[in-house]
Amino acid sequence: MALPAFLGLALALASSLGCTPYFDPSTRTVRSEISAHGLDPDQVLVPFQLTPEMRSWVHGVVPDHLPPDQRAQALLEALVQLDGLNLQYKPDVTGTAAEVFETRQANCLAFTHLFIAMARAIGLNAYFLQVEDIETFAQEGDLVINAGHITAGTGPSTAPRVLDFSDRTDIVYRNVRKISDLRAIALFYSNRGAERIRRHDPEAALPWLETATRLDPHLADGWVNLGVVLRRLGDTEGAEAAYRRALEEDPHKAAAYHNLAALYRHIGREDLVQPLLEAADQAKNRNPFTYLRLGDINLMRGNLDAAERFYRRAAQLDPELAAAWAALGDWAARSGKERAARRWLHHAQRLDADDSRAAALARRLGEAGS
Structure with a gap:
């Protein structure tokens, strides 16, 4: 199924984000943060990096002289229209920006990786947003796998223009929160792990989820999904500890309960x-x-x-x-x-x-x- 046409960028409520300054770390900063969490940056996959071909493509389809809002709109149209990348929606695969560019397939998080990487390449102030009032659940036996909804924002973080995945122009996101690049990487790892859980391969899921919780120990979704894997692998004590850690990080995390x-x-x-x-x-x-x-x-x-x-x-x-x-x-x-x-x-x-x-x-x- 093709991604729906993006007819506009919805303006989010400024009050939902507060006045947090914009955070646009360089690759060096991200690598430093990864190292600070005890991981080798060369072994961590950053999902929103561009290849030289991708950088050349985006500069070719988005005119440099346009004001920021028009550049953002031009990028969206180039990604989804038939005469552009013509991206197709594939819900179960969280790809990197490079994988999306190669396969022309993306779920919402994968699309966000690609959009943010390309938006930054053309000089836009682009960042990850977590939509707090949208959450998805999938059942795996008697357990629940948890995932939030991530999208992209551009412009000032106090009044962002939010990526709108619908044909409506009147959408107002009522509960969005800007998140760091490091959390976005952790969410990518958590989603990759959840996909392997759904494929009934807990052994393959385990390293993805262990990395997710090391990158961001405060990510409740990562702990929930790690608990699912440990339970599937027979480690009931480890699973209990993971669920309880999820509740420490977010006492409202229903999937952990x-x-x-x-x-x-x-x-x-x-x-x-x-x-x-x-x-x-x-x-x-x-x-x-x-x-x-x-x-x-x-x-x-x-x-x-x-x-x-x-x-x-x-x-x-x-x-x-x-x-x-x-x-x-x-x-x-x-x-x-x-x-x-x-x-x-x-x-x-x-x-x-x-x-x-x-x-x-x-x-x-x-x-x-x-």
Whole structure:
């Protein structure tokens, strides 16, 4: 799928960033920071570096005489239009800027690597932004992999113009925060590790996530994903420590609560499970899988009203999550509401014909062959 046309740069709210001065470190500065974290800079992949070919290309497509805003717009158009790079969206691969330029494929973070590298090459004040109110979750067995949303900003950091990945010109990002280049590198390593988790290759994921947490020990997402890998590799003590470190860095990190609860369930400490999930419920939680598990616990205990509330919250957080609708169907079936149960079952099946909860509900309702 092609990236949507970028019709403009959205102006973010200045109040969301404060007055932090612009930080544009040279390669030497980044290497120095990497060394300060006990890593060899020559062994760390910096994802927003340009090759000579890329530098030549960007100077050829963006006129030097344009004012900064117009140069930023010209760069965006050159990257996505048919007569430019014509980049294609590929969600599961976090590439470096050079890889994106070579393959013409990018997810949001990879696109940001390329844009920032090229924007800086043409003299723009470009930097990484974390969108705090956008967060994605993926389930790996009973565990949750966590990822935030990263984009790029240009201009003054007190009132940045933010990369707009839609065809709307009225978007205002309400909760964005400028992050350092070093954190952006750590997020790249964390994403690469998460991709290998999803490919069921924890051994390959481990070095990426160990590097992520060494580059930025305050990156809660990195600790969450490292905990997932350690759990998959059988190191329950290491996994517990990683989840608890994630919560030290971000007490609102719902995925850490969820995964820690799953770990305690795995080792037979059921007494610790519900308190953790309830803590996640109080932690500005946008993770639908936490609410599914809370619904399951209450359904098992016969608390039908609470189960319904949690399942509806899961469906509200992710309307495309088939498991949430199948869970509502299960609740309805147990509540004697067979018509509603079948309606939600069919909705879940339309979203994901292979969903395991939907399959179990179909068997319960005598629709196993549907």
